Amino acid sequence: MKSFRFIFCRYLVVWMIFFMLGLGTLLPWNFFMTATMVKHHLLVFIIAGDFNQANMKAVFPHFYQHVDFATERENTLDLVYTNIKDAFRAGPAPTWIWVLALSVFFTFTVTIGTFPAITADTRSMLADGGSWELYFIPVSCFLLFNLCDWTGRSLTAVCMWPGKDSLVLPVSVVARVVFVPLFMLCNVQPRLHLPVFFQHDGFFIAFMVLFAFSNGYLASLCMCYGPKNVLPHEAETAGAIMAFFLALGLASGAGISFLFRAVV
Structure with a gap:
C-alpha cells in the first residue's frame, strides 16, 4: 500500500510539472502571440469583383483596395474594396507550405522510424569482446547522431540552400528513405530475414553521419x-x-519503427 501511494504521489508530481509547463507555454502564446488590434466600425462596405482593369480608384476615392497580387496571368483584375484600411488581406493560396509541411513530416518519419529502433541494435564487427563493444552504440549511434544533427541545424544559420521554392528540397527529403534499407543491412542483431551486407563498422558510422546531418539540416x-x-x-x-x-512525423515514425524492425 505504501509503495502504491509513493508511485501515485510521484506520478502526480510529474503530472503537475507537465501541467505547469503547458500552462506557462500556452497562456503567454494565446495572450501575446495571437493578440490582434480590432477597430470596430458602425458600417462596412465591401465591393468585390472582376473590374477588368477599370480605374476604380476614381470611382471610390475613399475606399481601400486589398488585393496586391496577380489574379489573371500577370494582371490584377479581381479586386476587393472596403472603406476600412487593412480590414482585409488577400493573397495567393499558400500551396508551397504544404510541400514543406509534408517534407517535415516525412523527414521525421524516416528518422524516428530508423533511429533508434534499428540503429540501437547494431553490433560492432571489430570489437571482439573489447571495450569498443561497450561504447560502440553510445558513441557511434547516440553521440554521433546528436552531434551531426546539431551541426546540420546550426549550418542553416549561415547557409540556406536550396531555396524555399526549389524542388531540390523535397526531393532531398524523399531521398533520405534510402537510409532505411542501408541501416537494415548493417549488423543489426538479432535478425531473422535480411542478410548482413555492410559488415564493417565504418559503413554504419558513415551512414549515421549523413543520416543525422541531413535530418538536422533539411x-x-x-x-x-x-x-x-x-x-x-x-x-x-x-x-x-x-x-x-x-509532431505528426514523430508519432508516425514511432509507429512505423515497429514494422521496420520486424522486417530485419
Missing part, C-alpha cells in the same frame, strides 16, 4: 521556410502548421 530548412512562404499576417498560422506536421 528539417531546419523546412521549418524556417514555412512561415516565409505565406503573407506576413499568416506566418503564425504557418508556424503552427509546421509544428503540427513535425
